[in-house]
Amino acid sequence: MKYFVTVQANQVDYDAMEGKASPDSPLWSRDDITAMVAFMGELNGELAASGELLDAQGFTAPAEARFVTGSPGRDPAVTDHPYADTDVLTAGYWLLECTGLDRVTEIAARITQCPVPAGSPEYPVVIRPVGEAPSA
Numbered sequence: 001m002k003y004f005v006t007v008q009a010n011q012v013d014y015d016a017m018e019g020k021a022s023p024d025s026p027l028w029s030r031d032d033i034t035a036m037v038a039f040m041g042e043l044n045g046e047l048a049a050s051g052e053l054l055d056a057q058g059f060t061a062p063a064e065a066r067f068v069t070g071s072p073g074r075d076p077a078v079t080d081h082p083y084a085d086t087d088v089l090t091a092g093y094w095l096l097e098c099t100g101l102d103r104v105t106e107i108a109a110r111i112t113q114c115p116v117p118a119g120s121p122e123y124p125v126v127i128r129p130v131g132e133a134p135s136a
Helices: 011-017 030-049 101-111
Strands: 002-009 053-058 066-069 077-080 089-097 125-129
Touching: 002 101, 030 053, 030 089, 030 101, 089 101, 101 125
Parallel strands: none
Antiparallel strands: 002 089, 002 125, 053 089, 066 077
């Protein structure tokens, strides 16, 4: 079964990684960022070796995002910087193929153990099974 696993954050977390701490997210040092990248690299390496990793990516800061909305017969509306600083959004993802929900839950629990600076918020990890397309 395939699973889409995401980790969540918000703009202030990205700001803290770039040297702008806030009451909601402490400053990340170069060592903190190095530890996070090493943790993710090790995890991804293990998942690749086990054959469970199909893809994994981290996203740029939400301030770089763009929303495009519309409907048939209407011109699309484009919004830059669509997120408020407090909105939770997807910071990165893994597309995994696992034996079942218990295994992907083990992996998600491990993701929550990624090193972060003291005082950081908890970064939720969300598991979504990938469904089959409806038959016509």
